[in-house]
Amino acid sequence: MLEKTAKSTVKRTAKRASYDTKDLYPLIDDLKMAHVCFIQEGSPFSIPMLIWRIEDSVYIHGSRGSRLMKQLAKGKDVCLSFAEMNGWVMSKTAFHHSANYRSAVLFGQFEEVTNEQDQLHAYKLFVDQLEEGRWSQIKTPDEHELKATTLLKMNICEGAVKIRTGGPNDDEQDMIYPAWTGEIPLKKTWGAPIKIES
Numbered sequence: 001m002l003e004k005t006a007k008s009t010v011k012r013t014a015k016r017a018s019y020d021t022k023d024l025y026p027l028i029d030d031l032k033m034a035h036v037c038f039i040q041e042g043s044p045f046s047i048p049m050l051i052w053r054i055e056d057s058v059y060i061h062g063s064r065g066s067r068l069m070k071q072l073a074k075g076k077d078v079c080l081s082f083a084e085m086n087g088w089v090m091s092k093t094a095f096h097h098s099a100n101y102r103s104a105v106l107f108g109q110f111e112e113v114t115n116e117q118d119q120l121h122a123y124k125l126f127v128d129q130l131e132e133g134r135w136s137q138i139k140t141p142d143e144h145e146l147k148a149t150t151l152l153k154m155n156i157c158e159g160a161v162k163i164r165t166g167g168p169n170d171d172e173q174d175m176i177y178p179a180w181t182g183e184i185p186l187k188k189t190w191g192a193p194i195k196i197e198s
Contacts, residue, residue, distance in 0.1 A: 001019050001020055001021065002019040002020070002021065002024065002106075002156070002157070002158060002159045002160065002161075003157050003158040003159075004019050004158075004160070005158060007107060007158070008105070008107060008158050008159050008160045009160070010160050010162055013162075013164075016162050016163055016164055017160055017161065017162050018160070018161040018162070018163065019159075019160055019161070020161070021056075021156070023161045023163065024104050024106075024156070024159070024161045025053060027082055027084060027102050027103075027104055027161065028051070028052075028053045028058065028082060028104070029052075029053055029129070030084065031051075031082055031084060032050060032051060032052055032129070033048060033049070033050055033051060033082075034048070034049060034051045034058075034080045034081060034082050035047065035048050035049075035080070035081040035082075036048075036049050036051075036060065036068075036072070036078055036079075036080060037078060037079040037080070037081060038071065038072070038076050038077065038078045038079070039076075039077075040071055040076075045068075046081070047068055049062070051080070052125070052126045052129060053156075054122060054125050056155060056156050057153050057154060057155050057156060058080070058106075058153070058154050058156060059113075059122050059126070059151060059152065059153050059154075060072075060110070060151075060152050061123075061149055061150065061151045061152070062149070062150055063148065063149065063150070064147070064148055064149060064150045066150070069150040069152065070150075072110045072152055073110065073111075073112045073150060073152060075109045075110070075111065076109065076110075077107070077108075077109060078107070078108060078109060078110060078154070079105060079106070079107055080104075080105065080106040080107075080108075080154070080159075081103075081104075081105050082102075082103060082104040082105075082106075083101060083102075083103040083104075084101060084102045084103070085099060085100075085101050085186055086099075086100040086101055086102065086165075086185065086186055087099065087100040087183045087184055087185040087186050088100075088183065088184040088186075089164075089166075089167060089168050089182075089183055090168065090179070090180065090181055090182055090183065090184060091168035091169075091170055091179075091181055092168070092170045092174040092175060092177045092179055092181055093170065093171075093174050093177070096168050096169055096170055096171075096174075097168070098164065098168065098169075099164065100164050100165050100166070100183060100185075101162075101163070101164055102161070102162075102163050103161070103162045103163070104159060104160065104161045104162070105159050105160055106154075106156060106158065106159035107157075107158045107159055108154045108155060108156070108157055108158060109154065110152035110153065110154045111152065111153055111154070112150060112151065112152055112153075113151040113152065113153050116146060119141075119146055119151050120140065120141065120146075122151060122153075123135075123140075123141060123151075124140075131193075166183075167181060167182055167183060168181050168182075
């Protein structure tokens, strides 16, 4: 279970909230992208980044020369935001139109992974999540590439998940309006690989 504090407790439509990692982990694994949010010199920043999960931690990587990675490696407080749109919810009234979605927010700090074997293990698991067995087919990072890249890890401890599913919540007095109600689902799927012959 995720740690539930005053900061991470969902207050608006709390019945849609979950603090169970069984609801969080599939979202992270499906998206593999998050907005990394932090404060730098008094200004807010939100940077979309590739992210992947290994057990109870998430990982991001970037250029060692990146100002962002240098800041995050110092252990700054960060907020990770995940969101997936799944469909429009169509109601009898403009007020009750909505959307079905999965979302999550995590709070914590990143730390740098400096051990070369730990770095290679994390990259292997990431690549093999994209296509099973791919790591064994490709060139692995060499010493220069590892030194040019910063790998950061954050333990998953505090946060919340929020999910909406189902149809509209129309008021009984509004059922007289002729508009249809229901959902316009957003269908998403990975296509077959488009291979480039070398």
